Amino acid sequence: xxxxxxxxxxxxxxxxxxxxxxxxxxxxxxxxxxxxxxxxxxxxxxxxxxxxxxxxxxxxxxxxxxxxxxxxxxxxxxxxxxxxxxxxxxxxxxxxxxxxxxxxxxxxxxxxxxxxxxxxxxxxxxxxxxxxxxxxxxxxxxxxxxxxxxxxxxxxxxxxxxxxxxxxxxxxxxxxxxxxxxxxxxxxxxxxxxxxxxxxxxxxxxxxxxxxxxxxxxxxxxxxxxxxxxxxxxxxxxxxxxxxxxxxxxxxxxxxxxxxxx
Amino acid sequence: xxxxxxxxxxxxxxxxxxxxxxxxxxxxxxxxxxxxxxxxxxxxxxxxxxxxxxxxxxxxxxxxxxxxxxxxxxxxxxxxxxxxxxxxxxxxxxxxxxxxxxxxxxxxxxxxxxxxxxxxxxxxxxxxxxxxxxxxxxxxxxxxxxxxxxxxxxxxxxxxxxxxxxxxxxxxxxxxxxxxxxxxxxxxxxxxxxxxxxxxxxxxxxxxxxxxxxxxxxxxxxxxxxxxxxxxxxxxxxxxxxxxxxxxxxxxxxxxxxxxxxxxxxxxxxxxxxxxxxxxxxxxxxxxxxxxxxxxxxxxxxxxxxxxxxxxxxxxxxxxxxxxxxxxxxxxxxxxxxxxxxxxxxxxxxxxxxxxxxxxxxxxxxxxxxxxxxxxxxxxxxxxxxxxxxxxxxxxxxxxxxxxxxxxxxxxxxxxxxxxxxxxxxxxxxxxxxxxxxxxxxxxxxxxxxxxxxxxxxxxxxxxxxxxxxxxxxxxxxxxxxxxxxxxxxxxxxxxxxxxxxxxxxxxxxxxxxxxxxxxxxxxxxxxxxxxxxxxxxxxxxxxxxxxxxxxx
Numbered sequence: 001x002x003x004x005x006x007x008x009x010x011x012x013x014x015x016x017x018x019x020x021x022x023x024x025x026x027x028x029x030x031x032x033x034x035x036x037x038x039x040x041x042x043x044x045x046x047x048x049x050x051x052x053x054x055x056x057x058x059x060x061x062x063x064x065x066x067x068x069x070x071x072x073x074x075x076x077x078x079x080x081x082x083x084x085x086x087x088x089x090x091x092x093x094x095x096x097x098x099x100x101x102x103x104x105x106x107x108x109x110x111x112x113x114x115x116x117x118x119x120x121x122x123x124x125x126x127x128x129x130x131x132x133x134x135x136x137x138x139x140x141x142x143x144x145x146x147x148x149x150x151x152x153x154x155x156x157x158x159x160x161x162x163x164x165x166x167x168x169x170x171x172x173x174x175x176x177x178x179x180x181x182x183x184x185x186x187x188x189x190x191x192x193x194x195x196x197x198x199x200x201x202x203x204x205x206x207x208x209x210x211x212x213x214x215x216x217x218x219x220x221x222x223x224x225x226x227x228x229x230x231x232x233x234x235x236x237x238x239x240x241x242x243x244x245x246x247x248x249x250x251x252x253x254x255x256x257x258x259x260x261x262x
Numbered sequence: 263x264x265x266x267x268x269x270x271x272x273x274x275x276x277x278x279x280x281x282x283x284x285x286x287x288x289x290x291x292x293x294x295x296x297x298x299x300x301x302x303x304x305x306x307x308x309x310x311x312x313x314x315x316x317x318x319x320x321x322x323x324x325x326x327x328x329x330x331x332x333x334x335x336x337x338x339x340x341x342x343x344x345x346x347x348x349x350x351x352x353x354x355x356x357x358x359x360x361x362x363x364x365x366x367x368x369x370x371x372x373x374x375x376x377x378x379x380x381x382x383x384x385x386x387x388x389x390x391x392x393x394x395x396x397x398x399x400x401x402x403x404x405x406x407x408x409x410x411x412x413x414x415x416x417x418x419x420x421x422x423x424x425x426x427x428x429x430x431x432x433x434x435x436x437x438x439x440x441x442x443x444x445x446x447x448x449x450x451x452x453x454x455x456x457x458x459x460x461x462x463x464x465x466x467x468x469x470x471x472x473x474x475x476x477x478x479x480x481x482x483x484x485x486x487x488x489x490x491x492x493x494x495x496x497x498x499x500x501x502x503x504x505x506x507x508x509x510x511x512x513x514x515x516x517x518x519x520x521x522x523x524x525x526x527x528x529x530x531x532x533x534x535x536x537x538x539x540x541x542x543x544x545x546x547x548x549x550x551x552x553x554x555x556x557x558x559x560x561x562x563x564x565x566x567x568x569x570x571x572x573x574x575x576x577x578x579x580x581x582x583x584x585x586x587x588x589x590x591x592x593x594x595x596x597x598x599x600x601x602x603x604x605x606x607x608x609x610x611x612x613x614x615x616x617x618x619x620x621x622x623x624x625x626x627x628x629x630x631x632x633x634x635x636x637x638x639x640x641x642x643x644x645x646x647x648x649x650x651x652x653x654x655x656x657x658x659x660x661x662x663x664x665x666x667x668x669x670x671x672x673x674x675x676x677x678x679x680x681x682x683x684x685x686x687x688x689x690x691x692x693x694x695x696x697x698x699x700x701x702x703x704x705x706x707x708x709x710x711x712x713x714x715x716x717x718x719x720x721x722x723x724x725x726x727x728x729x730x731x732x733x734x735x736x737x738x739x740x741x742x743x744x745x746x747x748x749x750x751x752x753x754x755x756x757x758x759x760x761x762x763x764x765x766x767x768x769x770x771x772x773x774x775x776x777x778x779x780x781x782x783x784x785x786x787x788x789x790x791x792x793x794x795x796x797x798x799x800x801x802x803x804x805x806x807x808x809x810x811x812x813x814x815x
Contacts, residue, residue, distance in 0.1 A: 006643070011628040013649065013683075117646040157680050159626070159649035177624050217680040221688055225471075227671040228692040232471045235699040238706055242401045245709045252716040259720070 003168035012162050012173055014069060015051035015181070017061040017212065018107055019155030020044050022128045024147035025098065033098065040098040041143060042128045046105050047094030048073050051157055052179035053211040060155055060209045063179040067091045068172055069112055069160070076106035102126050114169040115162065127154035157212050184215045271312060355379070365392030397427040398461050403705050408463045414456055418442050426457055433457075451488050451495075458486035469695035628683065650681040654690040660700045667696045 022044035025033075033040060048070070049061035073093035077084040078101075086095045105126055110119040130149050146152075165173065355378035360371045363386045400409060405416055421442050429435040437450040461484045470477045504512075622629065653675065656664045668675045675693060678685055 009630045011630065013626045013628075015626070111646065115646065120646060120648055120651075122648055122650075156650075156677075159682065161647050161649055161652075163644040163646070174625055174627075178626060180624065212680070217682050217685060220678060220680050221685050224673060224685065224688040224692050227668070227673050228469070228688070228695050229471045230671060231667070231692065231695040231699050232469050235469060235695065235702055238699065238702045239401060240399070242403075242702055242706045242709060243399050245706065245713060246402050249709055249713050249716060252713065252720055256716060256719055 003166065003171075005167050006164040007167055007170050008164050010164060010170065012165055012170065013159040014066070014173070014178055015157065015159050016048060016066065017051050017155045017157050018046075018048045018122060018124055019060070019153070020046040020105075020124065020126045021060065021154075021209070022126070022152045023150075024143055026147075037098060039100050041100045043096065043098045044126055044128060045094050045096040046075055046107075046124065046126060047092065048107060048109065049093070050178060051212050052181050053209065058209045060153055060211060062092065064176065065091050066093065068176045069115060069169075070109060071112045072110040074106075074108040074110070076108070078103040099126075099128070102128050109160070112169075112172070114166065114172060116166055116169070117162065120160075122156075122158070124156065125154070127152055151209070153210055155210075155212075181212055181214045181217075183213065185211075185213050361386050364389040395431050397423065397431075398464050399423065400460070400464060401702075401705065403701075404464065404467075408467055409460050411456070413452075418445055419456065419460065422453060422457060423460075431457075451491050454486050454491070455488040458484045469691065469698050649683065649686065650678065652686055653678065653681065654686065654693050656693055656697050660697050663700045664693055664696045667700065668692070 022042045025041055025043055029043070030038070030040070047062075048066070049059075050064035050066050051061055052063040053059065053061055054063040067090060070093065072087055072089050074085060074087045075095045077086065077095070077097065078099075081097065081099075088094065103126055105124050106121060107124060108119050108121045111117045130146055130152055131154065162169070162173070356375050357378045358373055359376050359382065360373045361376075363370075363372065365386070365388075402416075405419070409419065411419075422436075422440070425436045425439060426433075429439070433450060433454055437448075437453055440448055440453060442448075462481055465477065465481055465484065621627075655661075665675055673689075673692065675689065678689065
């Protein structure tokens with residue numbers, strides 16, 4: 001029973017990613033589809049994986065087996081799919097399907113019994129078409145061009161945070177240290193497609209899958225810091241202005257008082 | 263007999279012969295003859311003989327001191343010296359030249375001597391030493407929120423900050439000049455305490471651009487403990503005012519204490535020895551400190567250091583104490599066992615944490631201090647979450663504006679690419695800063711409105727009082743303010759843009775443009791024109807002004 005003691009003051013997290021990869025179906029693949037699915041254009045895989053990518057592979061993430069803390073992952077697909085609620089009890093925690101449209105998948109993570117935790121839910125919008133960071137400049141390449149661009153990736157990094165874990169669960173977690181994210185980018189591909197130039201296509205071709213790096217985290221952190229500095233500089237300016245105006249107001253009010261007195 | 267000579271002294275003290283190559287007698291004989299010739303004046307013969315063979319070096323010291331060679335200042339005269347003649351060929355010319363001191367704001371022209379070959383347009387090299395301290399200012403809102411103090415009014419605080427700014431934070435000057443009308447007496451410590459506490463509060467509560475460490479560093483530079491400072495000064499004063507009797511008494515007490523301790527130690531040693539020889543055991547009686555006296559000497563040194571830094575001349579007793587440290591104990595370390603335990607355990611703990619930090623990082627473990635009163639019931643437990651669920655959320659009514667502002671900075675407050683702990687903390691900081699910025703902007707708008715109302719009222723008042731020639735000072739400043747009001751009302755579009763772009767964060771053009779136009783109206787327009795614009799402003803704000811007019815008349 002000593003194992004069932006919560007270790008106070010300890011917060012432990014495990015980096016995960018969830019998201020999807022999609023490829024345009026080749027004509028011969030399309031021919032193999034049953035007639036009622038003939039309008040499907042893409043094959044996609046939605047998955048929950050560990051954040052780090054295995055070396056020399058074309059998958060995004062998945063360097064570690066997450067089944068030491070994940071008991072079951074349930075993907076709730078669009079209702080038009082047959083039995084849309086797909087529960088996966090052992091790794092890899094992923095569902096592969098064909099389809100023609102993007103939709104939102106509900107992903108429910110259930111944890112091993114040792115954790116004593118309830119499941120948590122997150123959502124992912126399945127991306128089939130090349131996308132950009134800025135939704136306004138959406139590019140809608142036709143299927144042939146999109147096929148040339150290679151697989152479309154859309155992944156979200158996240159961390160599963162356990163607070164005050166039970167001792168035995170903590171032991172389990174600690175015996176499975178997560179693979180650290182690579183410090184810098186090893187592959188030139190970004191997660192999104194920025195332009196549809198020939199160059200971008202060349203890069204996308206055969207460069208493999210994108211991956212999450214520590215560099216990305218640092219870069220984002222710096223971006224936020226930068227923005228904060230800007231905001232604070234602005235704040236200082238406005239504060240100075242405010243103080244100046246207050247002084248002026250005070251002066252005017254004194255004047256008014258004087259004039260009313262006369 | 264001619265007194266004892268150096269060799270006699272050596273013989274008496276059974277020292278070896280001096281390490282000179284010549285035999286002692288050979289050197290002694292010429293010395294014995296010569297002294298009358300070489301003995302410097304004013305030195306007794308006996309003493310001179312005692313000095314012995316090393317005398318010549320001493321004589322040299324008595325010789326006329328040689329001065330340093332005169333530096334060649336490049337005077338054209340050549341001065342007759344050979345070395346200077348060479349240097350003199352490359353004459354250095356000096357010029358009396360006016361210079362501009364970049365540190366001056368009044369543009370006063372002064373002159374100084376400079377080498378002719380220096381660049382006449384170069385900056386005044388000493389201008390860089392004119393550094394102004396970063397003085398803090400606060401808005402009305404900040405004052406009411408953070409800085410209220412029942413001892414101080416806002417006016418007096420303003421006055422203090424004004425003085426601090428004027429005298430660059432030199433508190434002795436500030437304390438000397440401090441004379442707030444109808445204010446209570448303030449000691450130097452009162453002033454410092456108020457000033458530093460206000461600065462600390464401002465730093466703590468304003469959004470901070472850097473990291474925590476630099477903030478703490480800045481905060482600690484504004485640390486001021488009034489009570490301690492007062493006690494320190496009292497202590498120093500009492501130390502200065504001791505009578506010789508008191509010093510002597512202190513001294514004797516101190517020596518007495520040393521003696522007692524020494525005796526105790528000796529007793530302990532004897533007891534240990536006795537136990538060891540009689541029973542063959544180590545006595546477990548470790549209640550008396552060992553002789554290392556490390557902590558004692560350290561603390562004592564600290565004491566003397568603190569004394570010397572506070573500008574005191576340390577009297578002889580202190581010197582003796584220092585000397586005594588090596589072998590005597592002070593009562594400060596009377597309980598060394600506990601203190602040494604603490605000292606030992608702390609570094610160990612630190613080492614451990616340093617070792618496990620890498621482990622924790624690899625395992626993604628964050629340890630926090632558990633509050634001791636934490637209840638172990640289930641409800642207190644925070645269930646498992648995804649990190650991104652913890653993305654900060656601004657609850658105030660500014661939420662939309664904050665989102666807008668962040669969007670302009672190309673940061674989404676809904677989603678991060680890498681929602682790690684650090685990044686979330688940073689995002690929270692950013693959002694707090696943004697929230698504060700928007701609050702400030704709101705306040706600016708409010709004050710702006712109040713200003714406009716005030717100007718409108720004043721404009722009317724001036725207009726009404728124009729016939730009976732308002733007091734010169736009042737009208738002058740009023741016209742300046744009126745001119746500004748006119749500009750404001752003439753360019754309502756600019757204001758609208760400003761207000762629309764609440765989230766807009768770069769509008770220096772707007773701000774500076776407004777400032778410029780104000781300046782230009784004040785400088786170029788005639789006063790009459792300014793008056794006219796004043797009347798325009800009063801017409802524009804007739805809605806607010808009319809009521810006043812009626813009430814006034």
